[in-house]
Amino acid sequence: MHLGALFVASHVLSSGSMRETARRFNISVSTVSAAIDNLETELALKLAERSSGELVILLAGGRVQEGLAPILAATEQLGNLLGHREPEAYGQWAARIPVKLVTMERYLEVADQGSINRAARRLRLGQPQLSLQIANLEKFFGSRLFERQAQGSALTEEGRFAYTVFSTISLAWNELKSAADERYQRTARSLRIGAIIPTGSESWVARCLGSLVAEWNTGRNKNALSLVSMTADDLREALKSGRIDVAILDSVFGLESFRHRELLRTDMVAIAPPDSTEATAPELVASHPICTPSPRTGIGHAAMTFGYDRTLHRRLRDRDITAADSLPVIVDLVANHGYVSFLGRVSAMPIADRVRIVELEEPMAMSYHVAFNHRKAAADACDLLIATAAKIVPAPVAKDAAFA
Structure with a gap:
């Protein structure tokens, strides 16, 4: 993840608006959205929800915002060093910082080892790849961060400053990540x-x-x-x-x-309003509207087959509800609103005091x-x-x- 994306995501968490963040830093809304999505992925945590066109910051988002505070302070120090002190200019610059957090970690390893070669071996990277990343960091800073010596590499004055800033960012980020790892382990268990x-x-x-x-x-x-x-x-x-x-x-x-x-295995029964008088399931279907779950469910598929294949021109057909995927709602529609439905006997028996149970003339297994x-x-x-x-x-x- 880039440091700039962390800055953008942090601003979203504090302002509560992706559009305002995009306008303030002159970047696209999709870029802002990607920053939030990446942060949620990295931390394995939902930080915000989109509801009715508005962004709602969750409690977890507030806690992460607190954890990002040391990173933002270190980023501001970095901006001051590189001449981005004016607030408007600083925000525009910070939102576009291209430096990846993993690159900072690798820089710290090179500094600790005092050698790109030794650091590359420890990180299991190719030496040319690591050298290129260090060169790109120096290009970003506009100055050399290491003095190449016969026995390795020593930090320059700018390099020591970068080391301090990157250490602060790395420590804060690893604390956030460790909490995510704990959450993942709990979820995995x-x-x-x-x-x-x-x-x-x-x-x-x-x-x-x-x-x-x-x-x-x-x-x-x-x-x-x-x-x-x-x-x-x-x-x-x-x-x-x-x-x-x-x-x-x-x-x-x-x-x-x-x-x-x-x-378990059971058979299907019809359930009807307690004050209904029809004696058979076909009579119920002809005299009442039907409510069933989605036809992609076992109950819904069997109920639609029974209700429609045999009674195509029912009087109350236009009142049928064929996607009531909540069984408590179906029971209420039957008990209180004049509908009929179908359930497995095992599900119907416990509610026999609220509805009439009517046997099917032909057994239907479930x-x-x-x-x-x-x-x-x-x-x-x-x-x-x-x-x-x-x-x-x-x-x-x-x-x-x-x-x-």
Whole structure:
């Protein structure tokens, strides 16, 4: 990362505006945005969020701004040495400093070793590459930083000043980076589990996750658990991107490259408003609007097949909601707003006091799956989840099975 990019990112964190920063230093907004993105990547930390066209600086951004203060002070010293003392001119210059932080580290190594050759060996770099970087630094300073001697290289007066400034910058940057490394190690140790959004705290998903956490901690596993609920589509993307390690889904569509196992098997039922009187699912579908999750989910796909293939000219078809990916919202639409929907029996039974459960005339099988990545901890968590589900839910969950 360049020192100029750090200066720009720091100004964004203090001003709260990328556009104002771009105008002040006469650089493009894309350059400013790249500076913030690079800093977030280097520190493995989200510093700001863009919301409704405005930039919101997060608490972490304020802490990083404090950590950057010694770097900004050292940069100002550097500007004074090189003749950029007037505030406006200084800002224009500082935002464009091309010197990379890694180049500063290498300069310090050369100074400590007193030899480019010895420093190159320690850094495992080619001597010509390191010599070129030192030459570019001297060009930036406009003066020699080392006096070449028979036994190596000695710092000039300007070189000693550069050493002081670069040491300050390096120390402050390494402190920021060490905090990032600690965060990364905590994240690496954490096992991230995502589940489809449960119908409520009494649902089988919530109970499975609760039991998993209790047994996981009792077993003194070294990996801390991190739990999150998402829509099925978001779970697939999170698993593919590595943001989660394990996903509980009602379908494994699109996850062919991941290992997956069946978690439990059930059948589908219709859920209807408690005051409805229709006796069969086709009658319900004909008399009520339907709400279902996205058709890319197992429930959504099966529900759309049942609701539409058989009843193409329903009276309330224009009121259907076919992308309600939150099960609590679906339950509320059914219980309080006259909709009908479809759920696996295992998810419907715990809410039987809020909705009517209507059997389908033709059985429609459903299964839930757990998909996971290559980590051994992820496989261990899957084993526990499957064992827990077997205790909580009879397998298979048949029409007459009891469910507490």
